Amino acid sequence: MIGADGLALATRGLRKSYGPRRALDGLDLSVPAGVVYGFLGPNGAGKTTTLRVLTGLVHPDGGTVEILGKPFHRGDRRRLFEVGALVESPTFYPYLSARANLRELAASGARVPSRRIEELLDVVGLCERANDRVQEYSMGMKQRLGIAAALLSDPKLLLLDEPANGLDPAGIVAMRDTLRALASQGKTVVVSSHLLGEIQVMADTVGIIASGKLVREGPLKELLATQGVVKVRVQPDRVDAAIATLAPEFPAGRLTETDRDEGWLSVRIEPNRAEVISQKLAGAGIYVSGLESGTDLEMLFLELTGGQAATGEGSFVGLADSDAGGATAGKGTVA
Numbered sequence: 545m546i547g548a549d550g551l552a553l554a555t556r557g558l559r560k561s562y563g564p565r566r567a568l569d570g571l572d573l574s575v576p577a578g579v580v581y582g583f584l585g586p587n588g589a590g591k592t593t594t595l596r597v598l599t600g601l602v603h604p605d606g607g608t609v610e611i612l613g614k615p616f617h618r619g620d621r622r623r624l625f626e627v628g629a630l631v632e633s634p635t636f637y638p639y640l641s642a643r644a645n646l647r648e649l650a651a652s653g654a655r656v657p658s659r660r661i662e663e664l665l666d667v668v669g670l671c672e673r674a675n676d677r678v679q680e681y682s683m684g685m686k687q688r689l690g691i692a693a694a695l696l697s698d699p700k701l702l703l704l705d706e707p708a709n710g711l712d713p714a715g716i717v718a719m720r721d722t723l724r725a726l727a728s729q730g731k732t733v734v735v736s737s738h739l740l741g742e743i744q745v746m747a748d749t750v751g752i753i754a755s756g757k758l759v760r761e762g763p764l765k766e767l768l769a770t771q772g773v774v775k776v777r778v779q780p781d782r783v784d785a786a787i788a789t790l791a792p793e794f795p796a797g798r799l800t801e802t803d804r805d806e807g808w809l810s811v812r813i814e815p816n817r818a819e820v821i822s823q824k825l826a827g828a829g830i831y832v833s834g835l836e837s838g839t840d841l842e843m844l845f846l847e848l849t850g851g852q853a854a855t856g857e858g859s860f861v862g863l864a865d866s867d868a869g870g871a872t873a874g875k876g877t878v879a
């Protein structure tokens with residue numbers, strides 16, 4: 545089921561152009577089995593194009609794809625029974641209910657016990673509205689139904705393009721729990737996003753792409769370990785003195801003034817060396833009134849993707865309240 549190399553999904557030299565525009569430019573992804581893989585990249589980087597290739601929706605110009613240990617070609621649509629996907633807005637019969645739509649889907653693909661449909665409606669928190677026509681659904685409700693549809697055949701590999709789109713905070717937390725639970729059962733989940741905060745709180749492994757190429761890939765923890773940031777607060781009238789004190793060891797680029805009025809500076813330094821900053825400042829008679837140490841994936845993301853604007857919050861792992869607004873996810877799944 546899984547490649548000899550332990551990969552659930554691999555692309556090698558994947559290329560795809562739309563007219564003169566190169567969407568994928570020799571993309572190599574290596575997705576280990578049993579992880580939540582965060583597929584990150586700024587707008588237009590090629591995430592959706594990749595997922596369209598992986599689901600046979602578009603034909604690549606070159607390169608190879610291996611899914612669950614076997615080569616995948618566009619004609620192999622049957623192989624996709626092993627793969628659940630949500631790419632672009634899912635299409636449903638608008639005049640049918642959520643339950644009826646899932647039944648239709650189940651009838652057209654691999655066999656699914658009817659109990660599974662009820663289970664999934666519960667997982668995505670649509671039980672109460674399951675008999676309503678989908679045309680009466682909100683955007684987030686349609687997205688939830690799309691996730692249920694992707695899970696229908698109990699796939700070993702799940703490909704989700706921006707699954708959090710349109711979900712409310714509780715829905716996002718619940719989706720994250722659902723995806724983490726799937727990975728803990730040994731399934732592989734690829735989730736694309738341009739939102740760092742989202743990926744940081746749920747992915748084990750991250751692949752960052754820019755302009756159709758992979759720029760960094762690896763366990764999230766390893767990427768973050770190289771990317772420590774300490775934020776330090778001094779009296780606003782001591783900001784210049786603090787900069788002068790730190791500048792010899794932390795030149796511009798590592799040292800930034802984040803909020804002069806409030807006296808915040810940020811320094812790039814390994815998280816376990818945070819105390820060096822307060823020692824140096826104290827040595828110069830500058831006392832620190834606040835210090836936060838964390839890891840800034842956003843900075844790494846911006847560097848790697850050529851500083852293209854990224855959106856999102858929670859760039860301070862461990863400091864951001866990653867569960868904000870999500871306390872209401874009653875069922876512990878997409879609720």
Ligand SMILES: Nc1ncnc2c1ncn2[C@@H]1O[C@H](COP(=O)(O)OP(=O)(O)OP(=O)(O)O)[C@@H](O)[C@H]1O
Nearest residue numbers: 562565567585586587588589590591592593594738
């Ligand atoms: N059908 C298409 N026709 C022409 N160009 C396209 C088409 N689809 C995508 N592209 C181009 O391919 C590139 C990659 O687009 P893609 O949709 O894969 O990016 P993305 O990473 O999913 O971005 P986003 O975060 O905005 O969803 C972009 O330059 C885009 O303009």
Ligand SMILES: [Mg+2]
Nearest residue numbers: 591592593705
């Ligand atoms: Mg996209």
